[in-house]
Amino acid sequence: MIKGYEIERKFLVKQPDTDILDVKRKISITQTYLKNGENNAQRRVRRIVDGENIIYTYTEKLFITAVTRKEMEYEIDESEYNRLIVQACEDYSPINKVRYCFDYQNQLFELDVYPFSDNLAIMEIELDSEEQEISFPDNVTILKEVTSDSDYSNASLANAGAFPEQYM
Numbered sequence: 001m002i003k004g005y006e007i008e009r010k011f012l013v014k015q016p017d018t019d020i021l022d023v024k025r026k027i028s029i030t031q032t033y034l035k036n037g038e039n040n041a042q043r044r045v046r047r048i049v050d051g052e053n054i055i056y057t058y059t060e061k062l063f064i065t066a067v068t069r070k071e072m073e074y075e076i077d078e079s080e081y082n083r084l085i086v087q088a089c090e091d092y093s094p095i096n097k098v099r100y101c102f103d104y105q106n107q108l109f110e111l112d113v114y115p116f117s118d119n120l121a122i123m124e125i126e127l128d129s130e131e132q133e134i135s136f137p138d139n140v141t142i143l144k145e146v147t148s149d150s151d152y153s154n155a156s157l158a159n160a161g162a163f164p165e166q167y168m
Contacts, residue, residue: 005064006071007127009134012152012163014141015113015121018100021137024108025050025101032085033092033155045076045084056081066148067130095158104137111140120163122152 018026027050034043041060048055058080059073076084088094100111112122123142125134136142146152151164 004071006061006069007067007130007132008069008124009067009127009145009147010152011123012143012146013111013121013123014143015117015119016111016137016140018111018113020139021100021102021111022104023100023102025099027099027101028096029099030094030096031154031158032094033089034084034087035089043087045081047081054078058084065130067127091159092155093158093161095154097154102137105135107135109137114157116157116161117163122146122157 027048029049030047032045034045037043037060039062041062044059046055046057046059048057056076056078057073058076059071061072062070064070095114097112097114100113102109102111107125110124112124114121120143123140127134150156157163
């Protein structure tokens with residue numbers, strides 16, 4: 001079980017050619033939001049396909065600021081996943097995405113590509129502090145920061161099945 005704080009920033013980007021990124025890992029994720037937990041914690045389960053392996057995780061997040069969250073995440077087995085999935089929040093559709101994890105100047109970025117867009121993606125980076133400087137990859141075009149924009153949360157994107165129209 002992992003407990004701690006997650007400091008993360010998210011950016012809407014033009015979907016880059018993943019062949020020119022220093023991709024370390026490519027995984028397929030199905031993420032399902034569950035009914036909120038204690039203290040209104042956001043809860044979710046993930047089914048992650050990593051090569052021939054299937055991994056299931058459970059996560060709870062309490063939002064401290066737009067950038068910082070208290071997070072508890074751990075791996076679960078398939079039976080626990082199936083037990084939890086029945087607690088799915090009816091307000092949010094599950095979301096599917098392919099995540100490319102890549103390095104750039106000793107920073108680990110995660111690029112999430114969604115089936116509903118061929119030209120846009122979300123790029124995230126976890127930080128040590130909210131003030132940490134980020135060196136952005138030269139071959140990725142940042143359109144805007146969306147860290148605190150709920151229209152770009154996975155839950156909103158899943159329900160809309162698209163990115164907000166100003167970038168379509």
